[in-house]
Amino acid sequence: MCLVGLAVDMHPDFPVVLLGNRDEFHQRPTRAMHWWRAPRILAGRDLQAGGSWLAFAPDGRFATVTNYRDPDQGPAARSRGALVTQALSMDSQAFHRHLIEQGGAYGGYNLLWSDGEGCWYHSNRLDDVPRRLSRGVYGLSNGVLDTPWPKVAALKEALAEALETDTLSSSGCFGLLRDPRRPPDGSLPDTGVSLEWERLLSSAFIVSQAYGTRSSSAMIQRRNGRITVEERGFDPEGRETGRRLFRFGAA
Numbered sequence: 001m002c003l004v005g006l007a008v009d010m011h012p013d014f015p016v017v018l019l020g021n022r023d024e025f026h027q028r029p030t031r032a033m034h035w036w037r038a039p040r041i042l043a044g045r046d047l048q049a050g051g052s053w054l055a056f057a058p059d060g061r062f063a064t065v066t067n068y069r070d071p072d073q074g075p076a077a078r079s080r081g082a083l084v085t086q087a088l089s090m091d092s093q094a095f096h097r098h099l100i101e102q103g104g105a106y107g108g109y110n111l112l113w114s115d116g117e118g119c120w121y122h123s124n125r126l127d128d129v130p131r132r133l134s135r136g137v138y139g140l141s142n143g144v145l146d147t148p149w150p151k152v153a154a155l156k157e158a159l160a161e162a163l164e165t166d167t168l169s170s171s172g173c174f175g176l177l178r179d180p181r182r183p184p185d186g187s188l189p190d191t192g193v194s195l196e197w198e199r200l201l202s203s204a205f206i207v208s209q210a211y212g213t214r215s216s217s218a219m220i221q222r223r224n225g226r227i228t229v230e231e232r233g234f235d236p237e238g239r240e241t242g243r244r245l246f247r248f249g250a251a
Helices: 081-089 092-105 150-162 170-177 195-201
Strands: 003-008 016-025 030-035 042-046 054-056 062-067 109-114 119-123 136-140 211-221 226-234 240-249
Touching: 003 062, 003 150, 016 062, 016 150, 016 170, 030 211, 030 226, 030 240, 042 081, 054 081, 062 081, 081 092, 081 109, 109 136, 136 150, 150 170, 170 211, 170 226
Parallel strands: none
Antiparallel strands: 003 016, 003 136, 016 211, 030 042, 042 054, 054 062, 062 109, 109 119, 211 226, 226 240
């Protein structure tokens, strides 16, 4: 993922709401969200590296990863996409130890996940142990959690406003993600890439022939444990190519 909004215990009916955009080179081979046989998770698959960027367990636990943008970092020994599947298949304490002891073997990452007891965050660009998230609305892109880039701040604000209504739906979340606006140059972050790339990457929804928003996803967890997940795919022109809707979890 490249842009994520997460709400934890901010609505009486929806304890967790997660939405985000995956931005990637259009030529990178990808399979859309589906139920994997092993491990048993709902996720898209990066057919080049084999991992994923967003996944859900049948009981509603989730994991999502973004890269930490650093043009100077060298090649990593391990793929960040593996963290998503590990978060949902490993024992919680063992996974925490893995992040602390082995996190440096991965490229720069931000990881958000839930373990059935709460939601967590960890980045190997912070000298820190995994942090349990308290009640709130969070935003994540390619800096650390809640770095106030314009598109992160805008998504957090829009999600907070949406949570004030009684009609929140996964379909309604997609309007929050499909925002093509670019901030003025003076508001752009300086992440070490060219100004042209900073401009392209500054919008929530990215459209270009080579690189752009490949898919948007939204998950709503209800108080009774029922989960609704929807994914929408997009082509290089920003046109929708398909929708996938999944409902699962305790009744």
